[in-house]
Amino acid sequence: MIRLSGVSHTFRGRSGTVEALRNINLAVGEGEFVAVIGRSGCGKSTLLRLIAGLITPTSGEVAVADSRVTKPRRDISMMFQRPALLPWRSVLDNVLLPAEIFGWREGGQRERAMRLLDIVGLTDFHKRQPHELSGGMQQRVALCRALMQQPKVMLMDEPFSALDALTRQELSAELQRIHMELGATTVFVTHSIDEAVLLADRVVVLSARPGRLRRVVEVNIPRPRSLGHNAHLEEVAQVSAELHELLLTPDGPPAAPIAHHGDRPHGVRTPAS
8 A cells, every 4th residue: 555665855944954864674564553652853744744745755665556656646545633623614614624725516425424423422513613622523624634535555654652641542532443344454653662663554663764664563463452552562661662672772773573473483464565
């Protein structure tokens, strides 16, 4: 579904150049959920912007569904740290915004928007304005708006980082449930190792800037998962500890992928692109 081949990116400005990413090779399979972690400034957000077509790589190629990405596309949706809702529009009208932008005239758009609001538990709030909602509720609306595009690829740039710990945990569980139901291919940037292990099929670890693909850890823990009440809590803790160790040790050359399924390691699958 997603393929990055030899992707590097350098930002150039009046004060000089900054190499953000170097020689990234990564494939994400259809329906897969991949989390990206790494130190601040390692190029995680740049990686998402490249996949979204918001910027183009200095070298290498980004492709989605066997088609090269050169600009923003309807089948790729992106969700940011802040909900960025339009304050003068109701919750429902904010969710319907992509349909207006893309000029979708066919019927059923309102019904689809209401179904998405129902999925995240906001049906009764569809007439409210954004300022009447909590931060967590606003992010739920932003998630519905992103899903309104029916994207093949969902890109999420630390969407829960500004929320309190309890709301963040609730929304992570909600996102896991939605992904299990709708199955969009997802790349999720986070600083939270626990969040990455809870949500992802694989966790991509980037080195310090310039970001390089340092390690890929496969998380073969059955879903649904929970951080606090789960028969697989020991496996979650094991993978989390390994990722903590990776992030705390000095960057070295890329190592072989790590796979976990309880205590039985196995080969990492190569997802279809």
